[in-house]
Amino acid sequence: NYSKIDDMGFFVGDSTTILDNKFVMEYTNVERFSGYGEIAINNIGSFSFILKGHYYYYSYIKNRQKPWHMPNLDVSLNTNYKLTDKINFGLNVAFIGSRWAKSYTHTAGNTTYADGLSWHEFELKPIIDVSIYGEYKFASNFFAFLNLNNVTGQKQYIWNNYMSQGFNFMLGIKYLF
Numbered sequence: 227n228y229s230k231i232d233d234m235g236f237f238v239g240d241s242t243t244i245l246d247n248k249f250v251m252e253y254t255n256v257e258r259f260s261g262y263g264e265i266a267i268n269n270i271g272s273f274s275f276i277l278k279g280h281y282y283y284y285s286y287i288k289n290r291q292k293p294w295h296m297p298n299l300d301v302s303l304n305t306n307y308k309l310t311d312k313i314n315f316g317l318n319v320a321f322i323g324s325r326w327a328k329s330y331t332h333t334a335g336n337t338t339y340a341d342g343l344s345w346h347e348f349e350l351k352p353i354i355d356v357s358i359y360g361e362y363k364f365a366s367n368f369f370a371f372l373n374l375n376n377v378t379g380q381k382q383y384i385w386n387n388y389m390s391q392g393f394n395f396m397l398g399i400k401y402l403f
Contacts, residue, residue, distance in 0.1 A: 227260045234258075236294040238328045239386060247387065256293065257286045272308040277301070292326035292347055295385055299323035315360040322353040327386035353382045355390075367402040 233253040240248035264278040279301035284293040300323060306316040328347050358374045372395065376382075379393040 227258075227262070229258045229260070231256050231258060236296065237385065238294050249385070252294070254287055256284050259283045259285075273305070274308075275303065275305045277303050292328075294328050295325050295350075297323045297325050312363045313361070314363075315358070318357045318359070320353075320355045320357075322355075322384065324352050325350045325384075329386065350383055350386060353384060353390075354378075354380075355382065369400040369402075370398070371400060372397050 232255050234256045235251040235253050237249040238252050240250045260283070261281045262279070264276065266274075266276045268274045279299065281299050282293075282296060283298070284296065287293060299321070301321045303319045304316065305318070306314055308314040326347055327350055328345055355375075356377050358377055359371065361369050361371045363369050375394050375396070376390070376392060381392065382390045384390055
């Protein structure tokens with residue numbers, strides 16, 4: 227896919243806050259090439275999986291050096307194993323490639339910005355997130371589930387200065403109608 231996008235928004239840290247806990251939008255024109263692929267295999271015995279991925283390449287970023295907080299690659303693997311007609315469970319693995327962030331620093335005597343700010347760019351580390359889930363089927367439209375998220379408990383930054391949740395779980399019921 228090739229797209230020419232006018233005024234695409236990118237999140238950057240807000241330079242007016244001391245805590246660095248807000249984002250503002252910077253807009254620029256971009257040309258983006260993206261590729262997508264997916265492989266799904268269902269019902270190999272009791273096993274199914276979906277592997278999918280996106281690749282992104284940005285060019286012609288007017289007045290910007292990088293596409294802030296946008297990954298160059300994301301890949302996910304979703305698996306499912308049907309133990310019985312009522313019980314199934316699976317493993318989900320997501321990979322988000324490196325992203326670039328823009329950070330402002332206050333500097334005395336800076337001539338670049340009137341308010342004494344300068345900025346630098348840096349690369350955010352890639353992320354691997356592993357989750358496990360289980361589901362019990364009471365009826366064709368009624369389920370109980372347990373999701374164990376970020377089972378490795380890693381401190382991950384999808385966005386600059388915003389750490390994702392560590393290990394967490396979700397327990398609940400689902401009713402389809």
